[in-house]
Amino acid sequence: MIFNMDFTVENFENKIQISVSRATKVGQMIVRESREERTKDGAGNFLFSPHPTYPSLLRADNNYFLIEGSIRLRHDWKEGDNFSDANKDDYRAVLDEHLEYHNSTYSDGPGWCEGTTTLGDTPCDWKQSPLMYEPDCYQTTLEILETNTRILCPMQHEGGWSFEKADVAPGTTITATKEGTDCFIFFGQACNVNGTAVSKNATKKITSDSINIENVSTKLCRLVKIYK
Amino acid sequence: MYNITWQKEIEDTGEVVRYVDDDTGEDKTSTLMTMVVTPDNPDLPVRTYALRKNILTDEHIKGFEYNCLLEWATILNVDPVKYKVDEETLTIVLRGKVDDPQKIEKWLKPNGMQDVEAKDAETL
Structure with missing residues (x-):
């Protein structure tokens, strides 16, 4: 795991922990380096679950939200992972349901895919996170692309949020x-x-x-x- | 990952140097030592340090090497946000790299009450 940015952390009622990154710099990152490093609830249970249609995708457990600025999110997979190059179109189809391409990019290659997202200035009504599902792969990297980008990271004491x-x-x-x-x-x-x-x-x-x-x-x- | 390696050569030049003992105020002599630090990458500059033999310690030597590594990392455009020079191992390491399984486990879960006291949110 690589985790080199600071967060302000608040614990509400021992139910949900709200963490907000502060004073971020370009290049800072959070890297999950194995499947075992997926987030857990307070009791240590994994929070992810499979996509109902595409078993190579997982309902994301980290629920990072971009609040201000811009980020790059990259997924890397290797032989033995549930996700492979053959599943890239499935992931793209799921992304297309939610992603706002006016402020996001997507690219991929053998063993990887990545996207950049900027908060931008276009309003939108309530909706689920476009990053709700992600490849079931060994590594995911979130990288800060703009100074003072803010990331919100809610963590669940018990799942189901x-x-x-x-x-x-x-x-x-x-x-x-x-x-x-x-x-x-x-x-x-x-x-x-x-x-x-x-x-x-x-x-x-x-x-x-x-x-x-x-x-x-x-x-x-x-x-x-x-x-x- | 960046891997900067080097060779070091420490030599007693035999040259006598005079100095004043800070504790006693006495005039004393020692010999001059030089340390030449030569990077294996020929694009990086060689650095030479000189110090009196009586104060040249392992800590000084490591400090010199650390300073060389800092300079070479800058020359090689190693991103200081992502990487740092580790003072102990004298290697360039990723900032925020967590290897200890217990520390990783702590990052994966919400903090317990012992770390962040629970509070009620204001209501709307």
Whole structure:
């Protein structure tokens, strides 16, 4: 494992850990170097599960979200991995369901594929992470491509959490509905919620059925909803 | 991965040097030692250090080699964000490389209460 960036970590109710990278530099990276290095819950159980249609793909367990800046995500596979060159089209098909190509790139070759993603400035409604599924391969690398890129990394004390994201343009408002029993929202930029100021990088718990979130910053605001 | 190797040659030149003992204030003499550090990569510069024999220690020698390695890494455009010179092994290693299985296990799971105390989120 290679892990050379700093995170600010908060533990909410011993249910979900919210970590946000800070003061990142170009070239910093997180590398999972084997299948055994996939993330686990608090009890040490792996969190991944196979894709319902494509067994060479796994439902991602790390749930990294880009909050600001840009990243490169690369997967490497070798003989013996569940994923092989023959499965690249399957992965591409799954990516195509979610990936926003106006701010992302994709390329591949023998034994690898990679993509870059920039937050950009195009708003979007609530949706699942495009990186929800990933190749079942030995190595995955997340690399910072822009100074002060922010990555959100929620970690589950017990599995079963769901994740959605939305991007709100400056000065505009989006509605977030409460889902599940425990529902948290991470705010990528300063917002105003029903008259209450919420600061950048804050995590709040929703107890109302729904809230209206106004982005009062000058940048696109990524919101991440985490619920169970 | 970068692998910079070198040869070192330490020689007592026999040249007598005078110095003042910092503790006693006495005038003393020693001989001058030189250490020539020659990289195996001919594109990198050779470096020579000189020091009195009475203060040349293994720690000094390692420090000289470390400084050479830092300079050579810069010349070879080794990315300082991704790599660093390890002072112990005198090798260029990836920053953040975690080999200890126990430490890896800790990274893979959320931190326990002993590391990050649980708190309630403000509600909306």
